[in-house]
Structures are given as structure tokens and as C-alpha cells.
Amino acid sequence: MAGTRYRFGPFVLELPHLTLTREGVPVKLGTRALNLLAVLAEAEGKLVSRDELIERVWPRQAIDDSAIRVHLSAARKALGQDGGEPLIVAEAGRGYRLTVPVLREDLAVPAPANAARARLPSRVGAILGREPVIAALVEEVTARRFLSLVGPGGIGKTTAALAIGQRVADQNAMDAWFVDLAPVSEGSTVAVTLATALGLPGAGTDLAGRVATRFCDRPGLILLDNCEHVVDAAAALAETLLQAAPSLLLLATSREPLRAEGEWVHRLAALEVPGDADRNSLEQAASCAATALFADRARAVNADFRLDEDNLPAVVEICQRLDGIPLAIELAAARSDTMTPQAIAAGLDDRFALLNRGRRTAVPRHRTLRGALDWSYDLLDPPVRALLDRLSLFRGSFAADAAAALGTGLPPSGHGAQDLLDELVAKSMVVAAPAARGARFRLLDTTRHYGLARLDAAGFDEGARRDHARYLLGRLAGSAAAWEGKAVREWLADYSAQIDDVRSAIMWASGAAGGSGDPLLATELVIAAAPLWFHLSLPGDFLRHAEAAIARMEAGDVDPARQVELLSAYGHALWHIQGPVPAMADAFARALDLARSVGSAPLALRALWGVWAQRILAGDYTESLMLARQFDGEVGPQGMLADQLTGAHMLALSHHFSGDHDAATAMLEKVMAGDAAPERANHANHAQVDGKIAVMSLLMRLHWARGDLAGALAIARDCAEDAGHIDHALSLCYGLAIGCIPVAIAAGEPALAEAWIAALRARTERHGLDHWQRFVLGYSRALVGDDTPVEGMSAMQAEMFAVARDAHAQVPWRREAA
Numbered sequence: 001m002a003g004t005r006y007r008f009g010p011f012v013l014e015l016p017h018l019t020l021t022r023e024g025v026p027v028k029l030g031t032r033a034l035n036l037l038a039v040l041a042e043a044e045g046k047l048v049s050r051d052e053l054i055e056r057v058w059p060r061q062a063i064d065d066s067a068i069r070v071h072l073s074a075a076r077k078a079l080g081q082d083g084g085e086p087l088i089v090a091e092a093g094r095g096y097r098l099t100v101p102v103l104r105e106d107l108a109v110p111a112p113a114n115a116a117r118a119r120l121p122s123r124v125g126a127i128l129g130r131e132p133v134i135a136a137l138v139e140e141v142t143a144r145r146f147l148s149l150v151g152p153g154g155i156g157k158t159t160a161a162l163a164i165g166q167r168v169a170d171q172n173a174m175d176a177w178f179v180d181l182a183p184v185s186e187g188s189t190v191a192v193t194l195a196t197a198l199g200l201p202g203a204g205t206d207l208a209g210r211v212a213t214r215f216c217d218r219p220g221l222i223l224l225d226n227c228e229h230v231v232d233a234a235a236a237l238a239e240t241l242l243q244a245a246p247s248l249l250l251l252a253t254s255r256e257p258l259r260a261e262g263e264w265v266h267r268l269a270a271l272e273v274p275g276d277a278d279r280n281s282l283e284q285a286a287s288c289a290a291t292a293l294f295a296d297r298a299r300a301v302n303a304d305f306r307l308d309e310d311n312l313p314a315v316v317e318i319c320q321r322l323d324g325i326p327l328a329i330e331l332a333a334a335r336s337d338t339m340t341p342q343a344i345a346a347g348l349d350d351r352f353a354l355l356n357r358g359r360r361t362a363v364p365r366h367r368t369l370r371g372a373l374d375w376s377y378d379l380l381d382p383p384v385r386a387l388l389d390r391l392s393l394f395r396g397s398f399a400a401d402a403a404a405a406l407g408t409g410l411p412p413s414g415h416g417a418q419d420l421l422d423e424l425v426a427k428s429m430v431v432a433a434p435a436a437r438g439a440r441f442r443l444l445d446t447t448r449h450y451g452l453a454r455l456d457a458a459g460f461d462e463g464a465r466r467d468h469a470r471y472l473l474g475r476l477a478g479s480a481a482a483w484e485g486k487a488v489r490e491w492l493a494d495y496s497a498q499i500d501d502v503r504s505a506i507m508w509a510s511g512a513a514g515g516s517g518d519p520l521l522a523t524e525l526v527i528a529a530a531p532l533w534f535h536l537s538l539p540g541d542f543l544r545h546a547e548a549a550i551a552r553m554e555a556g557d558v559d560p561a562r563q564v565e566l567l568s569a570y571g572h573a574l575w576h577i578q579g580p581v582p583a584m585a586d587a588f589a590r591a592l593d594l595a596r597s598v599g600s601a602p603l604a605l606r607a608l609w610g611v612w613a614q615r616i617l618a619g620d621y622t623e624s625l626m627l628a629r630q631f632d633g634e635v636g637p638q639g640m641l642a643d644q645l646t647g648a649h650m651l652a653l654s655h656h657f658s659g660d661h662d663a664a665t666a667m668l669e670k671v672m673a674g675d676a677a678p679e680r681a682n683h684a685n686h687a688q689v690d691g692k693i694a695v696m697s698l699l700m701r702l703h704w705a706r707g708d709l710a711g712a713l714a715i716a717r718d719c720a721e722d723a724g725h726i727d728h729a730l731s732l733c734y735g736l737a738i739g740c741i742p743v744a745i746a747a748g749e750p751a752l753a754e755a756w757i758a759a760l761r762a763r764t765e766r767h768g769l770d771h772w773q774r775f776v777l778g779y780s781r782a783l784v785g786d787d788t789p790v791e792g793m794s795a796m797q798a799e800m801f802a803v804a805r806d807a808h809a810q811v812p813w814r815r816e817a818a
Contacts, residue, residue, distance in 0.1 A: 013037060030206055031213060039053055072090075120166050137149075147266060154369075155428075161225065175221070178225065272288045282309060302336045314342040331369055352449070391406060392450070398440070404417040468505055472501055520552075539769070568610055575613065577771060578770060578792075589607075592610075619799060632644075652665075652671065661706065664702060671695055696735065729766070753783060781805070
């Protein structure tokens with residue numbers, strides 16, 4: 001590092017360190033005054049104009065003459081000119097100069113022993129999954145001058161920043177310094193740490209100015225790493241440096257933005273994680289950054305490790321559950337010397353005990369997963385910590401009002417719940433994402449586990465869980481409308497995303513997860529959340545919760561109207577899982593009696609539909625027609641449109657299965673006309689099946705009944721395509737089983753029928769829909785002429801299988817004949 005020494009009178013001024021001595025004794029002088037003196041010394045006695053002094057010491061800043069006079073007055077005083085011969089003189093209107101000869105010496109100045117290298121630390125090993133963001137941010141740093149990489153602990157901020165900084169330095173032929181602020185305990189020592197890292201004296205005042213002077217004449221880059229615990233001091237230092245040194249570039253890493261003037265913030269995302277669809281594709285999963293990182297680090301400790309078809313699902317699960325956080329994935333992969341990926345995945349329920357083998361040389365907060373979170377948690381104020389603990393109860397995303405609801409149990413503070421939530425987002429403890437109905441928030445899964453442990457340790461678990469359950473119940477207040485197709489699809493989609501939260505709340509409230517719980521609250525949650533399980537095609541899950549709720553209901557305390565809702569939903573679940581069994585008939589009959597006893601016409605209609613559904617599924621078409629007429633009569637011409645359409649559809653189905661296809665067609669045309677009305681919020685019907693799919697299923701059967709197999713098959717193809725697009729298992733099962741498959745068999749399209757049977761099998765097995773699974777068995781046997789009865793089949797199913805088998809036997813094989 002080249003240096004220059006100027007001797008004038010008894011003084012020696014050395015650059016670039018800006019040290020002034022008089023006969024070997026340091027002279028105290030401010031940085032601005034020293035910079036002015038250095039400019040005058042460089043001129044070696046020649047006159048320096050006012051404009052040149054300003055440009056050299058205050059580049060690109062609006063400074064008047066008073067600033068020069070103030071600092072040169074301080075310089076004269078330090079040089080001892082109060083009464084002696086002046087060393088600095090002013091020539092009015094022209095400028096300033098030194099009055100004594102100046103001797104210049106160019107010399108090599110040895111760097112102090114504690115000076116950092118002018119290059120950033122190198123990384124051992126490849127950086128996976130960050131190339132696009134590194135390349136983009138290299139341009140950002142150069143263009144913006146000040147960039148902060150922000151994100152949670154372990155996301156890889158330092159790794160990315162080092163790569164970005166080195167590329168910027170290489171491309172611009174500039175020196176770059178790395179300054180780790182993690183060991184700094186006080187904001188007052190941030191400037192000292194930076195000065196020392198640059199090889200400058202760490203003592204004295206105006207250290208920031210001294211550092212800025214270093215970059216006045218040449219460009220450079222400073223990487224301030226780990227600013228979060230000294231964020232105020234780091235922000236002030238950054239502003240001072242950038243204002244005083246126009247050629248300086250600044251790159252910072254922090255768990256929250258510095259909020260300094262000129263700062264551009266980039267929140268570093270987690271690594272790309274394979275989706276569920278990638279579990280069966282080795283090539284696709286291996287191309288994801290998170291999976292590649294796990295495989296790379298696993299091979300580092302176990303040379304025999306290979307990503308293959310057997311361990312791929314476990315590796316994908318690990319990466320998903322660890323949210324693509326590089327540190328967490330590395331710690332998990334480090335276990336590969338003694339554990340299989342399957343064992344590691346199974347151990348993630350106790351991840352803080354499992355992920356505790358980081359590098360020995362790593363800083364403490366990166367040696368274990370708990371250490372990384374402890375560092376962030378300890379930086380939070382007590383009210384913010386308390387809210388984080390409570391928000392950890394949310395397994396999925398949540399809205400801002402959730403923070404307010406769960407903040408009611410917090411100790412008093414000077415901030416509202418929204419302010420505390422904003423603080424958690426700023427400090428990268430909560431992730432915020434824009435959504436159509438306002439921002440949504442979530443905790444990374446590891447942060448959630450950490451918060452739950454803290455909540456339990458603090459002894460506030462019961463009260464927080466009660467508030468959580470009550471909040472969910474309040475959010476589901478309008479769920480009853482979903483049964484009649486009055487809830488918009490967006491409502492169902494939004495609230496279905498909270499099904500894991502609902503499960504968790506029910507488990508606690510029922511006492512199944514330990515603690516006292518709240519049985520009545522559990523029952524209310526089961527009832528309110530019922531439409532969500534059917535929207536997600538999970539009637540089996542609901543059935544288990546409903547059976548427990550009905551047992552609690554027998555003890556009393558549940559409002560009769562709510563009992564009707566529970567029994568009706570329970571009857572639906574029985575249909576999809578077990579079929580039209582006697583328990584289904586009993587559930588709807590009890591619901592109907594209760595609904596009439598409380599005088600609720602809407603609830604009575606819902607229960608009456610269930611009574612009808614059980615009878616037609618059981619093959620009692622005559623009684624089903626009678627019940628459909630009763631339903632239609634109770635609705636009347638002045639009833640709700642959705643109820644009128646439901647009644648017409650019930651009549652159409654009962655007429656069709658009774659053999660009166662003309663009457664069925666007339667009723668179905670009424671349904672199709674009304675189904676397009678704008679009052680319909682969605683097309684879900686009383687069966688919780690998409691209304692359009694249900695209509696098309698019956699329409700194709702009517703075409704088939706009239707001998708129009710070509711028309712029926714065309715509708716079947718459209719129906720199957722639509723059912724696949726809406727991705728609702730119950731609707732897909734209904735469409736394929738009731739209409740598409742038997743029509744394909746009758747139309748002499750066995751390959752198409754087999755493809756649809758395979759699609760039906762995939763959905764029924766995935767969702768545990770035993771009733772619909774019987775259609776798979778029945779139609780499969782029909783295609784090979786097997787008349788063996790399917791165990792547990794209903795009368796309607798037995799009839800449909802027989803018709804399909806007969807149709808298959810009678811249809812000539814047109815393609816073979818051709």
C-alpha cells in the first residue's frame with residue numbers, strides 16, 4: 001500500500017492514514033481539517049483555490065466558504081499559530097497556501113499487522129442455487145451503491161454477499177473489505193471495527209470521516225456483515241460513508257433492513273424446493289437447488305451417498321419441511337454419515353435435537369439450528385417475542401387480524417399487534433406475501449417449531465391455544481352457506497388453506513393433544529369447518545372428527561340447530577366413505593326431526609335432501625321420487641333459487657332411475673337454465689359436488705337412454721375434462737362413476753373406459769373414498785364380463801354394474817370389425 005509523507009516546519013503529515021505529528025508527538029485534528037491540510041501540503045506552497053479545496057474535501061456537495069474557514073481555523077490552532085508566524089495564509093478572493101517549504105517523500109507504507117486483505121474471504125465449495133440472484137445483484141450494487149441483503153438466519157446472506165462483492169470488485173478492479181460485525185457488542189464500536197479492518201487507527205474521533213477519506217480518490221467496496229444487532233449504528237455509519245465518499249460501494253447483510261438513506265433492500269429467498277409432483281421424478285427433483293445442496297453436503301460426509309429413487313421422497317420431504325433454508329439443509333445432510341434420509345426425515349419432529357452438528361469452526365449461531373434462531377429471538381423485544389410465540393400456532397398462512405386476535409393475551413405494551421407484526425416481518429421472523437384480499441403472513445416451519453417450544457416453556461400454551469381456536473371459529477362463521485352453494489369459491493379456497501390450523505385447534509380443544517381443552521369449542525369447530533373437508537375431498541378425516549363430536553353432543557350443551565348441521569355433515573361423510581348404509585339414513589332422519597323441532601326450514605331442507613340421497617343410492621327409486629316431490633313442494637316457487645334447482649335435480653335423478661326419461665329431461669333443463677343465473681355464487685350443490693359436473697353426468701345418461709351414444713360420449717369427454725380442471729376429487733368421482741365410465745363402456749370405447757377407471761382409482765385411493773372405490777371394482781369386472789358381486793355395493797351400484805356388463809357384452813367391437 002503506497003504512502004506519502006509531507007514535511008513542513010516541525011510537522012509531518014502521512015497519507016493515506018492522515019496522521020499528523022509534531023516532532024514525533026501526535027497532533028489532534030479533525031478529519032476535515034486534516035484533509036484540507038493534506039491538499040495544501042500536496043500543492044507544496046502553491047495557491048489552492050477555494051473551489052479546488054471544496055471539490056477535494058467535499059466532492060459533489062454544496063459547501064460555502066464558512067466551512068473552509070472553520071476547519072482551517074482549527075488547523076491553524078493545532079499548528080500553533082495563535083500568536084506565531086502563520087503556516088497557512090489566505091489570499092482574499094483567491095484561495096489558501098502554506099507559507100513554509102514542503103518536502104515530499106514517496107514511500108511504501110507497511111500495512112498494520114491487523115489489517116484485512118483487500119480481497120474478500122474465499123468460500124470453500126460450490127454455491128448452489130444462487131447464480132441468477134448473484135448475477136442480478138452484481139449489477140444492482142454497481143448501479144445503486146448501497147445494497148442490503150436481508151433474510152432469516154441461515155438463508156445464506158453472507159455466502160451470497162461474498163460472491164456478489166468479489167464479482168463487483170473484480171469487474172471494477174477495486175479493493176474490497178469484509179467486516180464481520182457479529183462479534184461487536186456495542187453500536188459505539190462499529191466504526192472502530194471498520195477502521196481497524198481497513199488498517200486505520202481505531203482510536204480518535206470522526207472515525208467514519210477517516211474511513212471515508214480512504215475512498216475519496218479511489219473506488220472500493222465494503223461488505224458489512226451481520227448488522228442486525230447493531231442496526232442503528234450500522235445505518236448511521238453507512239450514510240456517513242456514502243455521503244463523504246462518492247466512489248465507495250457498500251454491501252450489507254442483516255436480518256432486517258438498515259433503513260438508511262440510499263439503501264436498496266433485497267430479501268434473499270430460500271432455495272428452490274421440489275414440489276410434491278417432483279417426488280416421483282429423480283431428474284426434476286435433483287435439479288432443484290435445495291435437493292442438490294442436500295446431496296452435495298451428504299456426499300461430503302458419506303462418499304457412498306447417491307440420490308436415487310428410494311431416498312428421493314425422503315430428501316424432498318426434508319427440503320420441504322426445512323423450507324429450503326440452506327443452513328438447516330446442510331445440518332440435516334451432515335447426519336448422512338450415520339443416518340438414512342428416511343431416518344433424518346422422521347427425526348425432524350425433534351429437529352433442534354437432530355440438527356446440532358455444524359462445522360466446528362462455524363460461529364456459534366451457525367453450529368446448530370437452535371443457535372441460529374436463538375440469535376434472532378434474543379434480538380426481539382419481549383412483546384414481539386410473545387407475539388411470535390403465539391403466532392407459531394398457525395400451521396399455514398394467516399391474515400393481519402390473526403395477530404390482533406392472538407395479541408389480546410399479550411402483556412401490555414406501547415405498541416399495537418400490527419406494529420409488533422410489522423417488526424417480526426422486518427426482522428425476517430415472519431414472511432409476508434401479497435394476496436388478493438390483503439397480505440398473508442406465515443412462519444417458516446422451523447421458526448414455528450421454535451416458537452411452539454418457547455410458548456410451551458413460558459407456560460402460556462393453554463390460553464394462546466384457546467385464543468387461536470376462537471379466532472378460527474370466528475373466521476368460519478359463514479361456513480353454513482357453503483352447503484347450499486351460496487359461498488363463493490374464493491371463500492372456500494381461502495379458508496380451506498387453514499385446514500391444518502383447524503385440525504390442530506380441534507385436537508387441542510378435544511383434549512386429544514393433552515391439557516384441559518374445551519370440548520364444546522371442539523364441537524363448534526368441527527361443525528363450522530365441515531364444508532372445508534368436503535371442498536378438499538377429505539370426508540374420511542371429517543368422519544373421525546364428526547364421530548367424536550357426536551359423542552360429545554350426546555352429553556348436551558350443543559344448540560339443536562348446530563346438531564342438525566353436524567348430523568347432516570356426518571351423513572354426507574358416511575355416503576362418500578361407506579355408501580348408503582343405515583347409519584347414513586339414521587343421521588339424516590335425526591337431523592330432519594331436530595330441524596323441524598326448532599322450526600328451521602333451511603336446515604330441514606338440508607336434512608331432507610340427505611334422506612332422499614340415502615334412498616336413491618340404496619335403490620329405492622319410488623320412495624326417492626316421493627321425497628324429491630316433498631322437497632320441491634316445501635321449497636315452493638318463492639323459495640331460494642339454489643333450493644329450487646336442487647329440488648329439480650332431485651326430481652330429474654329420481655325420474656331417470658325410475659325409467660321416466662322424458663320427465664327427467666324436463667327437470668334437468670330447468671336446472672341447466674337456472675344454473676347459469678348470476679345469483680349462483682358457485683356451482684356446489686347439496687351433495688357438495690360441482691353442479692355442472694352433476695348435470696353433465698345425468699345429461700349424458702339421458703342421451704344414452706335415448707340411443708344417442710355419440711352425443712352421450714361427447715358430453716362424457718367434456719365432463720371428464722372439466723372435472724380434471726376443477727381438481728375436486730368428489731366431483732371427479734361423481735362424474736366418472738355416474739356418467740363417463742358407463743357411457744364409454746356402452747359406446748364401445750373400452751380403452752377410454754379403462755383410462756377413466758384408472759383416474760377414478762387414483763382419486764379414491766388417495767382420499768380413502770371407499771364408496772367410490774367400489775365403482776372401480778365393479779366397472780373393471782364389467783369390462784371382462786365378471787359378474788362377481790362387489791363387497792359392500794349398494795343396490796344402485798349393483799344395477800349400474802349389471803347394465804355396464806350387459807352393454808359391454810352387446811356392443812360390437814367396431815374397430816376390430818373395421
